[in-house]
Amino acid sequence: MATHCVGLIGATGETGGSILQGLIQDGSFEIIALARPESLSKPANVALKDKGIQVRALDLEGSEQAIVAALKDIDILISAIAGSQQLVQIPLAKAAKVAGIKRFVPCAFATPMPVGVHQSRDQKEEIFNLTKRLHLPYTIIDVGWWHQFSFPRLPSGKIDYVVGFPNETVPGDGNIPTALTDLRDVGKYVARVIKDDRTLNKTVFVYNELWTQNRIHDLLEKLSGEKIPRKYTPAEKYEQKVDDVIAELEANPKDPVLRVKKVYNQYCLSVGIRGENTPEYAQYLGYLDGKQLYPDVKFTPYEDYLQEVVDGRAVGIYDEMRPLLFEALAEGD
Ligand SMILES: NC(=O)c1ccc[n+]([C@@H]2O[C@H](COP(=O)([O-])OP(=O)(O)OC[C@H]3O[C@@H](n4cnc5c(N)ncnc54)[C@H](OP(=O)(O)O)[C@@H]3O)[C@@H](O)[C@H]2O)c1
Incomplete structure (x- = not known):
């Protein structure tokens, strides 16, 4: 009822x-x-x-x-x-x-x-x-980074059918952990959080698993049999890109491609360099931890998701917006 x-x-x-x-x-x-x-x-x-x-x-x-x-x-x-x-x-x-x-x-x-x-x-x-x-x-719910945005392209182009962000660079040394959640699991967590009295007037962090970009690349190489180039990129490069795009936005404040470039590079710094998308940092900001609140949630393991991607069974996201994401981000370094 x-x-x-x-x-x-x-x-x-x-x-x-x-x-x-x-x-x-x-x-x-x-x-x-x-x-x-x-x-x-x-x-x-x-x-x-x-x-x-x-x-x-x-x-x-x-x-x-x-x-x-x-x-x-x-x-x-x-x-x-x-x-x-x-x-x-x-x-x-x-x-x-x-x-x-x-x-x-x-x-x-x-x-x-x-x-x-x-x-x-x-x-x-x-x-x-x-x-x-x-x-x-209120309840504020953060969910980490989607599986669907987390992995690089393969040199063969075999998984381009489902690539969300064409990640061409690896932030820092690729060893910063980041909390990943399958987009399909977001709703399961939300349904639990919104009927839970413990989360009223709180901020909650839910996520599936922690992965680093190096581990993601290793796994994708193992599942696909392809070698993926790793373009390790220091913080200064992303900072320079943010500064450049802010200058460009002054002339074209509503340009959607520039907006995507800005938010993407700001995410690279936060998630990939400073390691803010982690349970530790969330706890520091005062979040409740979804793993402690809902240890029984059955989520999609990252390995299963990546296997779906390589097998050609994954479902893409943002059908209409994908060309814009590729235009904004597939630019080498
Ligand atoms: N965690 C992650 O990795 C991740 C990744 C991507 C996004 N996000 C976050 O998820 C949130 C939702 O983004 P999304 O990308 O999932 O959304 P989306 O797919 O772009 O869909 C947006 C929805 O909002 C509706 N909408 C847009 N403008 C509206 C308006 N002015 N008034 C009423 N409805 C409006 C759209 O409906 P119509 O256009 O049909 O009216 C559509 O249903 C964002 O805040 C974003 O930061 C998180």
Whole structure:
């Protein structure tokens, strides 16, 4: 029997799609997908309706009164909105307070980081801080780095069908551990976290396993039989790229390719050089540790995922955005 009504923004996206699956599989939630009015007729939303999911219009550019009305009957509000759209959650958080939302899960679903090192993270933090200023009950959930973004290309091109980021460089000496989670497992964790009283007004870090880039390269070489060139790259190179792209963005602030370059290189520094995507650093920032909260979650082991990739059985992500990611990142050093 449904016990909580969950409103989910971004159900047609990658993260939101996984969350939707996790909530459905859990079976104890009533789910309402909240979509912007202009997207209601898109095939992805029509497919949700065909599956029996209630899809409701939510216009974050509309009046507060209209947003509050769209949140009617919702207990738990989850936002899995696109990385570039974080600030549209400002009116959402304000309306959630008026609507009496019992738990707001603003969009995090990324890697733990301090403030001031990453554009997208800083925008997320603006929303977290607004939520706290509103005294709105919340849970912030970070999930580590997706399996789907974690591995390099093979020289043969055999796994290009599923490469998310064309990682051409290895940050530092390749020995920094990083927390990986299969995108398909994100929703399983979210379903557990949002009905857990221990996580109310807390920040939680969930992840599957810790891997280094050298171990990932070793495993992919073993599974594929191919030798992968390792272009070890020092911090200064990534810092220079961030500085260069910031200068370019001054002339073209909305250029999506430049934006991807900036956030990617900022991730390389945080995840691959400073080692911030680890349980230790998350604990330092005050997170609850998902491994301690939910030791029984059955997740996809990284080796199994990479075997799927090499076997040609893996499913790609961001069908529409992949050409842009390749344009932004497949540039040698
Ligand atoms: N941990 C990782 O490795 C990792 C990797 C990638 C992303 N992420 C994080 O995951 C979060 C979600 O990103 P994603 O890449 O999964 O999303 P996505 O696939 O780009 O999907 C975005 C969703 O948000 C909706 N949306 C976009 N703009 C909206 C607006 N203005 N109003 C209402 N809905 C809007 C889209 O719906 P329509 O466009 O159909 O309306 C879509 O359902 C981001 O915050 C990002 O930082 C994490």
